[in-house]
Amino acid sequence: MARDLALTDAYFTSCRQRKKIEMLFAHLKRILKLDRLRLRGPNGAKDEFLLAATAQNLRKLAKLIPFRSAALPT
Secondary structure, three states: OHHHHOOOHHHHHHHHHHHHHHHHHHHHHHOOOOOOOOOOHHHHHHHHHHHHHHHHHHHHHHHHOOOOOOOOOO
């Protein structure tokens, strides 16, 4: 039954989406050093994770803005 499910389109879609999410978590852990929560309690953990996710979203947003080098006056 599991092999039959693995051949469906929904399975391939799920795999693609899961890969994207796992890459985001890996980025949080490796690049943003979110391997350990420093704030205590559930609210502290929620706040820290929210800040890390916000930083990640801002980095992604900054990549969408075209970079223009400042022209030096001659």
